[in-house]
Amino acid sequence: MSTMNTLKPAVDKEVGASRDTVVPAHEERPESAVIEEAKTVGKPFSDDPKFKLRNVEVFYGQDRAIKNISLDIARNEVIAFIGPSGCGKSTFLRCLNRMNDSIDICRVRGSLLLDDQNIYDSKRDVVELRARVGMVFQKPNPFPKSIYDNVAYGPRIHGLANRKSDLDDIVENSLRKAGLWDEAKDRLDATATGMSGGQQQRLCIARAIAISPEVILMDEPCSALDPIATAKVEELIAEMSESYTIVIVTHSMQQAARVSHRTAYFHLGHLVEVNETNKVFTAPEHELTESYITGRFG
Numbered sequence: 001m002s003t004m005n006t007l008k009p010a011v012d013k014e015v016g017a018s019r020d021t022v023v024p025a026h027e028e029r030p031e032s033a034v035i036e037e038a039k040t041v042g043k044p045f046s047d048d049p050k051f052k053l054r055n056v057e058v059f060y061g062q063d064r065a066i067k068n069i070s071l072d073i074a075r076n077e078v079i080a081f082i083g084p085s086g087c088g089k090s091t092f093l094r095c096l097n098r099m100n101d102s103i104d105i106c107r108v109r110g111s112l113l114l115d116d117q118n119i120y121d122s123k124r125d126v127v128e129l130r131a132r133v134g135m136v137f138q139k140p141n142p143f144p145k146s147i148y149d150n151v152a153y154g155p156r157i158h159g160l161a162n163r164k165s166d167l168d169d170i171v172e173n174s175l176r177k178a179g180l181w182d183e184a185k186d187r188l189d190a191t192a193t194g195m196s197g198g199q200q201q202r203l204c205i206a207r208a209i210a211i212s213p214e215v216i217l218m219d220e221p222c223s224a225l226d227p228i229a230t231a232k233v234e235e236l237i238a239e240m241s242e243s244y245t246i247v248i249v250t251h252s253m254q255q256a257a258r259v260s261h262r263t264a265y266f267h268l269g270h271l272v273e274v275n276e277t278n279k280v281f282t283a284p285e286h287e288l289t290e291s292y293i294t295g296r297f298g
């Protein structure tokens, strides 16, 4: 790709040498070569991992969408996945609660552990996994049911409440945590699809929270929302980070900078760099990260 020809050589932290000692800076290099030369730079590992992901590869048929990625996601951290369109952010995210299982041609390889247990164990109960690792999607997708029933759905299915009053408490607490109680409390029986887009997305967050997940995956949760609704969801992410591990895919670098503790930069299926968010946006270690955050591509 032509963008690569203008990039200055970066220091390869893995080998402690400037990569232009391997390939002279003036020489044209294919983009893939620049990535293949280096492993993930920065701090991909953690002392207290919730997820321990090693040598993860994902294939769609013959196409390798995720290329040998190793990463820890720490307990109660907010980590943002950023990178150009098609770089594999959503594919990697969906491995964390096996959402890719529904895609016939998709195969996942490598070691993916949640609290040291294999996510892809053939004996694993996927329903239980997804209760622990909830998901909020790009487009709000409430059920065509009442506000109350949307939030009560998961607890009912998982048998989390024996009495109506317990269920009422779960619904109220979940709506409160999602910052929606004041707007919803007088119309719990109204249909959820009549809410604004921002309210619907917070309802989807309340629905995810209602089954007491440990992790919440968010795949571009604000891309369909206006700036005010986006700000509310971002506030919510900050509050929720006290109780949950949160992984958010976002196209907005400002959003990643506002909400996350660490940021992971993906490129063509590789995990190029992971670092504290502040570092990624002020002093990226890898030339590809720098090119992306300075808008040279993406």
Ligand SMILES: Nc1ncnc2c1ncn2[C@@H]1O[C@H](COP(=O)(O)OP(=O)(O)OP(=O)(O)O)[C@@H](O)[C@H]1O
Pocket: 060, 065, 083, 084, 085, 086, 087, 088, 089, 090, 091, 092, 103
């Ligand atoms: N269901 C699928 N079948 C085949 N290929 C797929 C499928 N989903 C994704 N891919 C391919 O896998 C690669 C990674 O896609 P993915 O959606 O994970 O990227 P992304 O970084 O999340 O992109 P975007 O930011 O545009 O959402 C792309 O080449 C894409 O075309």
